[in-house]
Amino acid sequence: MLAATAAIPQASAAAAAPPGSGPSGGGLSAVxxxxxxxxxxxxxxDYAHLGFGTGWxxxxxxxxxxxxxxxxxxxxxxxWFGPDAAPDGSLxxxxxxxxxxxxxxxxxxxxAVEKLLAAPAPAGPGKDVxxxxxxxxxxxxxxxxxxxxxxxxxxxAKWVHPVGVTDVAARGYAVSVLGGQGRAVDGITAAQPPxxxxxxxxxxxxxxxxxxxxxPDPAAAAEAAxxxxxxxxxxxxxxxxxxxxxxxANGKGLLLGNPHYPWQGxxxxxxxxxxxxxxxxxxxxxxxxxxxxxxxFNEKVAWSHxxxxxxxxxxxQLVLDxxxxxxxxxxxxxxxxxRREVAVQVAGSADPVxxxxxxxxxxxxxxxxxxxLPLPWTxxxxxxxxxxxxxxxRGSDTALAMGKARSVAGIQDALRRTxxxxxxxxxxxxxxxxxxxxxxxxxxxxxxELVARCSTPIGRATYPSSGLAVLDGSRGDCGLGSDPxxxxxxxxxPGKAPTLRDAPYAENSNDSAWLANAETPVTGYERIWGNTAxxxxxxxRGAVEDVSAMAAKGGLTVADLQKQQFANRVPAGDxxxxxxxxxxxxxxxxxxxxxDGRAVDVSxxxxxxxxxxxxxxxxxxxALLFDRFWRKLTANTAAKDLWLVPFSAADPVRxxxxxxxxxxxxxxxxxxxxAELKAAGIAxxxxxxxxQFVVRGGEKLPVGGGxxxxxxxxxxxxxxxxxxxxxxxxxxxSSHIQAVGWDGSRCPVARTLLTYGQSSNPNxxxxxxxxxxxxxxxxxxSRFCEWDILTSPQLKVVWPRERR
Numbered sequence: 001m002l003a004a005t006a007a008i009p010q011a012s013a014a015a016a017a018p019p020g021s022g023p024s025g026g027g028l029s030a031v032x033x034x035x036x037x038x039x040x041x042x043x044x045x046d047y048a049h050l051g052f053g054t055g056w057x058x059x060x061x062x063x064x065x066x067x068x069x070x071x072x073x074x075x076x077x078x079x080w081f082g083p084d085a086a087p088d089g090s091l092x093x094x095x096x097x098x099x100x101x102x103x104x105x106x107x108x109x110x111x112a113v114e115k116l117l118a119a120p121a122p123a124g125p126g127k128d129v130x131x132x133x134x135x136x137x138x139x140x141x142x143x144x145x146x147x148x149x150x151x152x153x154x155x156x157a158k159w160v161h162p163v164g165v166t167d168v169a170a171r172g173y174a175v176s177v178l179g180g181q182g183r184a185v186d187g188i189t190a191a192q193p194p195x196x197x198x199x200x201x202x203x204x205x206x207x208x209x210x211x212x213x214x215x216p217d218p219a220a221a222a223e224a225a226x227x228x229x230x231x232x233x234x235x236x237x238x239x240x241x242x243x244x245x246x247x248x249a250n251g252k253g254l255l256l257g258n259p260h261y262p263w264q265g266x267x268x269x270x271x272x273x274x275x276x277x278x279x280x281x282x283x284x285x286x287x288x289x290x291x292x293x294x295x296x297f298n299e300k301v302a303w304s305h306x307x308x309x310x311x312x313x314x315x316x317q318l319v320l321d322x323x324x325x326x327x328x329x330x331x332x333x334x335x336x337x338x339r340r341e342v343a344v345q346v347a348g349s350a351d352p353v354x355x356x357x358x359x360x361x362x363x364x365x366x367x368x369x370x371x372x373l374p375l376p377w378t379x380x381x382x383x384x385x386x387x388x389x390x391x392x393x394r395g396s397d398t399a400l401a402m403g404k405a406r407s408v409a410g411i412q413d414a415l416r417r418t419x420x421x422x423x424x425x426x427x428x429x430x431x432x433x434x435x436x437x438x439x440x441x442x443x444x445x446x447x448x449e450l451v452a453r454c455s456t457p458i459g460r461a462t463y464p465s466s467g468l469a470v471l472d473g474s475r476g477d478c479g480l481g482s483d484p485x486x487x488x489x490x491x492x493x494p495g496k497a498p499t500l501r502d503a504p505y506a507e508n509s510n511d512s513a514w515l516a517n518a519e520t521p522v523t524g525y526e527r528i529w530g531n532t533a534x535x536x537x538x539x540x541r542g543a544v545e546d547v548s549a550m551a552a553k554g555g556l557t558v559a560d561l562q563k564q565q566f567a568n569r570v571p572a573g574d575x576x577x578x579x580x581x582x583x584x585x586x587x588x589x590x591x592x593x594x595x596d597g598r599a600v601d602v603s604x605x606x607x608x609x610x611x612x613x614x615x616x617x618x619x620x621x622x623a624l625l626f627d628r629f630w631r632k633l634t635a636n637t638a639a640k641d642l643w644l645v646p647f648s649a650a651d652p653v654r655x656x657x658x659x660x661x662x663x664x665x666x667x668x669x670x671x672x673x674x675a676e677l678k679a680a681g682i683a684x685x686x687x688x689x690x691x692q693f694v695v696r697g698g699e700k701l702p703v704g705g706g707x708x709x710x711x712x713x714x715x716x717x718x719x720x721x722x723x724x725x726x727x728x729x730x731x732x733x734s735s736h737i738q739a740v741g742w743d744g745s746r747c748p749v750a751r752t753l754l755t756y757g758q759s760s761n762p763n764x765x766x767x768x769x770x771x772x773x774x775x776x777x778x779x780x781x782s783r784f785c786e787w788d789i790l791t792s793p794q795l796k797v798v799w800p801r802e803r804r
Contacts, residue, residue, distance in 0.1 A: 027802025028052035028138050035783045035792035037773075038758045038766035041273040041283075047128045050276055051135025051291045052142070056800045058270055059143035061759040061766065062288055064154035066140065069266040069289055070163050073170040075105025079345040080159045083353065089235070090266030091174040092182040093370070101344040102189040102355050103181070104174070109342060113170045116393040122418060122487045125169075129396045132291035133168045142802050151761035169393060171289040176395055179312040179423040180387025183228075184366050187375065187385075191358060191367040193325040194379050215381060216374055218461035224372035225466035231307050231510040232537050232708050235732045236261050238306035239543055239713055240425075241507040241564075242408075245433020247551040252742040253408075253429030256561040257295055257304025259285075260715045261735040263756045269294075269736035271754050273784065274403070282403035283784055285736035285754070292399040295736065297748050299784070300406040302740035303428035303436075305421070309512040309530035310443045311466060312389055312423050315375070316362040316473030317456045318382045325379055326358060331476045335361065360384040362473060384473060386480075388491045392442050394420030402426075408436040408501070415440040416494040419487045425508050431742035437506035437516040438499040439529055444469075445480040445492050446528040454478035467528045498525045505551040509540040509713075518544050518653055533649035535639070535656070538711025542571030544653050546713065558749050561739035564713065566777040568704050570623070571711035572630055573614040577622075579659035580629065581610035583666045592667035600671035605629075608685045616706035616714070618689025618775070624726065625684050627710060628676060633669040634709055641665075680722035689775075691726030692718060696768035701775040703730060730756075739779070750782035 030044040030053025040057040044050035059066060071077050072091050083098035094100035107113065116124050125133075141162040149155050174182060181188065231237060237260040245251040261267050269285035274293060284296015295304045321327035326337045338359040343352040358365040362384040368374045375383040398421055401414030407430045415426065421441045428436040446469045454477075455463060459470030471478045483493030498513035499522075500506050506516050512530025513522040523532050536544075546564060550556060570577075590603030605625060612622025633642070640646070641663050643656035677684060682691055689702025706712035714734050718727035737753045755774040758766040773780065783789045 027804045028135055029799065029801035030056070030139075032057055032798040032800065033789055034794070034796040034798065035789060036794050037754075037769050037780055038764075039271050039273070039780070039783075041275065041783070041789050043275045043277070046276060047131035048135040048138075050274055050280075051132035052139035052802070053135075053800065054132075054272065054274065054286075054291050055136035055139025056143045057139075057272060058286075058288060059140045060147070061761070061764065062268070062270060063143070063149055063160065064151045065266055065268065065760055066289055067154055067157075067160040069171055070167050071159055072100060072266075073104050073108075073167065073174050075101040075103075075108060075344055076159070077101050078353070079347055082347045088265035090262065091171070092178070092185045094185040098344065098346070098353065099186050099189045102342050102357070103185040104170075105344055106340055106342040106357050107173070108170065110340065112390065113166055113173050113393070116173070116391065117166070117169055121397070122394065125393050126397050129292070129400060130165070132396065132400070133165050136291040137163050137165050137168050138802060139800070142800060146803065150763045152763075153760070168289065168291070172395060173393055175287060175290075176389045176392050176422045177387055180389050181313075181364065181385065183313070184369055184385055187366040187368040188357060188364045189355060191365045191377055191382075192356070193358070193377060195325075216376070216458055218458050221373055221458050222461035222465040224370070225462040225468045228370055228373060229309075229311055229466040229468060231309055232539070234307060234510075235717075236267065236307050237510045237708075237715065238304070239507070239509045239539070239715075240304040240306050240427035241505055241543070241547045242427050242429035242435040242437070243547075243551060243556055244429075244435045244502060244504050247504050247554050248433070248556045248741070250743065251433050252431050252744075253302075253433050253435060254556055254558065254561055254741045255297070255302040255304065255427070255429040255738070256564060257302075257427070257736075257738045258565060258713065259295065259304065259306070259735050260733050262732040263730050263735070264760065268756065268760070269754060270758060271736065271752065280400075280404055283750070283782060284738065290396065290399075292396045293403050294399050295738070296403065297738065297740045297750055298403060298405075299431075299746055299748055300742075301408060301411060301428060301430040302738070302748070302750075303402055303411055303426055304738065305424035305426055306508045307510050308423055308425045308439050308441050309467070309510070310423070310439060310441050311468050311528050312441065312443055313385055313387045314444045314446055314469040314471065315366075315459070316360075316384045316386060316471050317458070318360065318384055319474040320380055320382060325377070325382070328360065328382070329474050330361070331474070337365065360473075362386045363390070383470075386444055386490070388444050388488065389422040389442050391488050392420060392422060394418050394487070395422065396420070406430075407432060408434040411436055412438065412499075412501075416485075419491075419494060425513070427506055427508055429740070431748075434502055435504075435506045436499075436501055437503070437508060437513065437522075438497055439513050440494055440497040440499070442491055443528055445483060445486075445490055446526065448526050450478070450480070451527070463527060467530070469528065496525070498522045498529055505547050507543055507547045509537065509543045511536050511540040515540065515544055515652060518548055533652075535647045536652055537708070538571045538575075539708060539713065539715065541653050542569060542711040543713055545571070558739050558741045558751060561741075562751055562779060565737060565739065566704065566714060568616040568620075568706070568712060568714050570614050570616050570626070570706055572709065573612065573626055575657055576630070576659040577609050577612055577614060577626055579661050580626070580666065581606050583659075583661035584609060584670055586661070587667055587670075592671035594671035594675055595668055598671075598675070600675050602670045602674045605670055605674050605684055616688060616704055616710065616712050618687060618692070618702040618704045620688045621685040623688040623706070624682070624686060624691050625673065625677065627706060629669050629673040631707070631709055632672050633663075633665055636669070637663055637665040676722065680726070682726060692716070693725070693727070694729055694771060696771055697762065699768070701768070701771055703727075703775060704777065705733060734774070747785040747788065748782070750784065751779040752782050753779050
C-alpha cells in the first residue's frame with residue numbers, strides 16, 4: 001500500500017498534494033487526512049485529483065460493494081452468480097440476475113450513457129463532474145492495484161476488476177432511473193409481442209410477460225399504482241427539517257437531516273470532506289460510487305434530501321398496427337418499434353442468453369409495473385414507458401453546485417441551472433437564517449389539462465390515485481411538450497416545482513409538499529407532483545407536531561436537533577395506546593380470540609400498554625408489545641373502522657384520531673400478539689432493545705426507533721424473526737444523520753452519525769464503530785476546519801497516487 005502516515009504541518013495542511021505528487025509526479029494524487037471513525041478529509045489541487053482521492057478512499061472502505069455494483073451496471077451478474085440469483089435491489093427492481101443483466105447490458109449496448117457523457121452541459125454533465133468521474137475511476141483502480149482485499153465478501157474474487165469513466169457514469173445513470181425504467185426492469189425485459197416464440201436461452205427471470213388478456217381493470221390498476229408509488233412503502237425515505245433564524249438562539253439557520261436508506265448494499269452512504277483550496281470545501285454523505293457529496297454542508301449552507309412524491313414516469317398506451325403487433329399508429333400513420341437484441345453470458349453455459357427488447361418513440365415497451373400492475377401486450381394494444389431521467393446524467397452536477405452554494409438562494413440557483421435530481425426533495429438552511437423546501441425533481445411534463453384531454457380509461461383511474469398518467473399514444477397532440485426553462489424536452493421547468501422559502505420551519509417526511517409548513521400549506525401544483533388535502537402518514541403528522549412546537553418555542557440550537565433525532569416518540573402510541581389498553585381491559589374474562597380461533601388470556605397486556613411511556617427507546621417497556629399489536633391491527637382494519645374522528649383537510653395534523661375501542665380486530669390483534677410473544681419466549685414488558693438489535697462482531701447492539709406504521713422520526717425497519725429474538729437486523733432506516741448550525745465563526749457547528757459505519761468489511765475498525773454510537777444515541781463532532789482536523793487524536797494522513 002502506498003501510504004505515508006504523518007502529521008501535516010499546519011502551514012501546509014491545505015496544500016492540495018505533497019511535493020512531486022501532482023501531474024509532474026506522473027499521475028493523479030491526493031492528500032487524505034483521516035479523523036475519528038475513519039472519516040476522510042480529502043484535499044486535492046483540482047477535480048480530477050479530488051475524484052482520485054475519493055475513489056481511493058471509497059474503495060478502501062467498500063471495495064466489495066462497489067465491485068458488485070459495477071458487475072450490475074455492466075450486465076455481468078449472471079456470468080458470475082448465475083441467472084436465477086437475486087441482486088441486492090440497490091440499482092434496480094430486477095427480481096433475478098438475468099433480468100437485471102438484460103436491462104443493463106441493453107443500456108450499455110445502446111450507448112445511452114456515452115451519449116449523455118458526450119452531450120454538452122447543461123444537457124449533459126459539466127467538465128468538472130467529468131473530471132471527478134475520471135479521477136474516481138483512476139483512484140478506485142489504483143487502490144485495487146496497490147492493496148490486498150481483506151473483505152471476505154470478495155477476497156480473491158475474479159469478478160473484481162478495474163473500471164472506466166463509463167462504468168462510473170453508468171452507476172450514476174442507474175441511480176437516476178431507479179424510479180422509472182429501474183422500477184420496470186422485469187417488465188421491460190419480459191415484454192414480447194403476442195404469438196412470439198419462446199426466447200432463446202430459457203426464462204428471463206422477470207415477473208410477468210406478454211399476455212393475450214384484455215386491458216387491465218381500471219379500479220385494480222388504480223389500487224396497484226397507489227401502492228407502487230406510495231413513498232411510505234419504499235426502502236428509501238427520509239425526514240428533514242430546516243429552521244429559520246427567527247426560531248433559533250442566534251438568528252442563524254439550523255438543519256436536521258435524517259435519510260432512511262438501506263443498511264446493506266449499494267445504496268449505503270459514505271462520509272467524507274472534499275476540499276480544493278479556494279474552489280470547494282464541503283462535508284457530508286455520498287452514495288457509494290458517487291464522486292460528489294450528495295447531502296451535506298459547508299461553512300454557509302446545509303442541505304438534505306427526502307424521497308419525493310412526484311411520479312417520475314408515465315405510460316403511453318399504443319394502438320398497434322393491425323398488420324403488425326410490433327408497429328404502432330400515431331395520427332393514423334404506422335411506426336415500427338425498434339428491435340434490440342441483447343445477449344448475456346450465463347454461468348455454466350458457453351452460449352449466451354439472448355432476448356429481444358422493443359423500443360418506441362416514447363421509450364421501451366413494458367409488460368408490467370410489478371406483479372400488481374400487468375400491462376398486457378395484445379394484438380391491439382401495448383404500453384410504452386416514458387422515463388425522462390433516462391436522459392438525465394446531471395445529478396452529480398447538481399450535488400457539486402449545491403456543495404459550492406453559499407445560501408439557500410444559491411441552493412435554489414444550483415437546482416435551477418443543473419436540474420439533475422430524479423426523485424428527491426431538497427430541504428436547506430443557511431447561516432443567514434434562511435430556509436428552503438423545494439421539490440425540484442425531474443418529472444415528465446404531465447399537466448392536469450393534458451391528462452384530462454389524453455388519458456386512456458386506465459389513466460383516468462391511475463392518475464388521481466397515484467399520479468401515474470397513461471396517455472393515448474396514438475395521438476400526436478398528446479405529446480408532453482416542453483417548458484422554455486427546462487434543460488431537456490418533455491419535463492417541467494424549475495419554476496413549476498412546489499417550493500417554500502424562508503418559512504419558520506420547512507419539513508418533509510416523504511408526503512407531498514402540501515404540509516412542508518402546516519401554517520402555510522403549499523398548493524397549486526399538478527397532481528403528478530403529489531396530492532393535497534389528503535391524509536398524511538403518521539410519520540409526517542408526528543414530525544409536523546414536533547417541529548412546529550420547536551419553532552414556536554424558539555431559542556433553538558444544534559442540541560435541540562440532536563434531541564429530536566433520538567426523542568423516539570411514537571405518534572401511533574400517543575393516539576391509540578391508552579384506548580387500546582381500555583379496550584383490552586374491557587374484554588370479558590380478559591380473553592380474546594386469535595386468528596387461529598383459540599382463546600388467549602391477554603389480561604397482562606392491558607397494564608403493559610397503559611404503563612408504556614409511548615417511546616421507542618431501547619429501554620422502553622411495552623414498545624415491542626404495542627409495535628406487534630399495531631402492525632397486526634392496521635394490517636387488517638380499514639382506517640374508517642379504526643378511528644372515531646375521521647380525516648379533515650382543515651385539521652390534517654390532528655386527524656384521524658380517537659381509536660374506536662369497538663373496532664373489529666382489536667381483540668384478535670391482542671390475542672395474536674400475546675400468543676406470538678409468549679411462543680417466542682419474550683416478556684410482554686421486555687425492554688425494546690432486548691429484542692430490536694443488530695449483532696456486529698459477536699456483540700449485540702440494542703437499536704432504538706420504530707417502523708413506518710408507528711410514525712417514529714427515527715425510522716428503523718427490521719424483519720420479524722421470532723426464532724432469532726425479535727428484530728435481529730435492520731434492513732433500512734436512519735442512515736447519514738446530520739445536525740448543522742452556525743455560530744458566527746468560519747466553522748459550522750455540526751454533529752453527524754453514519755448509523756452503519758463507513759465500511760461493510762467486518763475486518764475494518766469502522767465496520768461497527770458508528771453503529772455502536774447509534775445504539776448509545778451518541779454523535780460524532782464534525783471536524784470541518786483545519787484546526788479541528790489537525791488536532792484529531794486519531795489523525796492519520798495518507799498520500800495515495802497513481803503508479804505509472
